[in-house]
Amino acid sequence: MVGIVIVSHSPTLAEGAVEVARAMGIGKAVVEPAGGDTEGRLGTSIDLVEHAVGAADGGDGVVLIPDLGSSVLTATMFIEDADRDDVLLADAPLVEGAVAAASMAATGADLVAVHMAAEAARDHRKTG
Template sequence: MVGIVVISHSRALADGVAEVARAMGAGKIVVRSAGGNVRGGLGTSIEEVEEAVRAADDGDGVLLLVDLGSSVMTAKMVVEDLGGDGVALADAPLVEGAVAAASMAATGADLRTVLNAAEAARRHRKI
């Protein structure tokens, strides 16, 4: 199944979003978080993101979801470094995209379909 990596400047935020996504994936998918810098402060770490991608990949691909700024740049570098069709970056809201992606991934959908579900979440109205 497609794995998911939640990337944020904040470790607590990444962990929280990953927790919600894991629940929406009904325990069927791997959701990893990569948040904060190597010293535990705000920021991103390409090494931590690459490690999370490897841990989330069971061969069906990995979807990356990001918050903003340098997490986007870090995710783009990871996509370039790990290359190929197996890692995709979603242009999606972090929480809503992660929930939609996890729900879709749990059905056994392929990476493109999971990516589309995450990106469609930006159109979901809350009120």
């Protein structure tokens, strides 16, 4: 199954997004947080991303969904340093992308489909 990692500046925000995504992934999707720095403060950490990717990786790849700014840079650096073609960065809204990715992953979809679902979430409107 494709895993999902939420990369956020805030440990609390990452854990909250993970909670919602796991629920929408009907308990099947593997969604892991990588929030804050290594001391639990606001920030980002490539070590936390690496740990979360390891926990989320079931062998079918991992989609990283960052919140903004340096979280995007940290996720990008992880992908470059790891030199893996089975870890993709999604340009997606954090919660909507996580929910869409988890819902798709729970169906057993492949890495590309899960990544596309996360990115397609940016087109979902909240108002008409």
